[in-house]
Amino acid sequence: MATSAEQTPSPVDLTGEIEVVGRITDSSNLAVLATVSTLPAGHVIYKPVRGERPLWDFPDGTLAGREVATHVVSQLGGWDVVPTTVLRDGPLGPGSVQLWIGDPFDPVADDRVVDLVPAGRTPAGWRAVFDGETPGGASVTVVHSGADDVRSLAVLDAALNNSDRKGSHCLRDGDGRLWAIDHGLTFSPTPKLRTVLWGWAGEPLTETDIGHLRQLLGALEDDVARSRLDDLLPEGDVEALARRVTRLLARGVHPFPDPDWPSVPWPPL
Incomplete structure (x- = not known):
């Protein structure tokens, strides 16, 4: 869906008038490509x-709030x-508006973070997730990058309780920076982690990721930050987020798939 190129400018002003360019046809929910008058160049997904x-x-009616x-x-x-x-509001009513990474009409050729390879042939620096078979009958392995930033994304997903981390939802821009998109199925109080980024299951969290989790937990103790999330999420979801972060810090390892819950989204890519 989204593709890649320049690093996000900062700050990004998405308050201007939205002009719809076209519909994203492969989205399971209504999603449109648009421009915003206060964004000098580039597009958004609305x-x-x-x-x-x-x-x-x-x-x-809660998915847009979860995205934000x-x-x-x-x-x-x-x-x-x-x-x-x-x-914010727009021509089709209230919804989430997210900066589109890169040029939707000129995608970066090599932005893959998750990929299919012939069975058992995991490239150096990548992690195997599971084996499968293509519709044509070829044996394949689903693999993902073993880079540190992807590992940190896996920790963020565990904190979010992300139930839909497909391969196409993580990408790199033209500078190689990692981005993560499509977060409507997050923050449920019920365990629902479903992802393709299982390559570190059971391994100790890095000091960097422990730092991220501690920083988030500290932020959740701030009334202003807590209020921002309470305004976006149903009652109980923010408290569940704090419990998950506390549990991740206490255990100190990447979680394992839950045997009682589908652990990989479909389709995985």
Whole structure:
């Protein structure tokens, strides 16, 4: 969906008039490519609340707020991996508006963070997740980058309780910077971690990632930061976030897949 190029300018002003360019046809919910008059160059992805498909396990009309809350958490913990995302009104009603990384009409050729390789042939510096078979019958292995920034993203996802970390939801821009997108299925109080980034399961957290988690936990004790998240999420979700972060710090390791819950989203890429 989103593709890559320049690093996010700072600050990013997404308050201007939204002009719709076209619909994102491969999105499960209504999502449109648009421009914003206060953004000198580039595009945004606009996801109106009215276009959210009802889900059995998430309250109706809450996905846009979860998208924005993920950006807030990424900033509060110092991950800085989620493009600028705001909740605002637009031509199709209220929704989330997120900076599109790069040029949607000229994607970067090599932005893969997750990939398919012939079975058992994991490239150096990558991590194998699981083996499978293509529709044509070829045996393959799903792999992801073993880079430190991807590892940190896996920790952020565990804190978020991200239930939809597909391979296409993480990408690199033209400068090689990692970005993470599409965070509507996050923050549930019920354990739902579903991701393709399982390559470090059971391994100790790095000092860098422990630092991110401690920074986030400290931020959640601040009334202003807590209020920002409370305004975006259903009651109980922020408290559940704090419990997950506390648990991750206490255990000190990357979580394992839950045997009672589908651990990988479909499709994984």
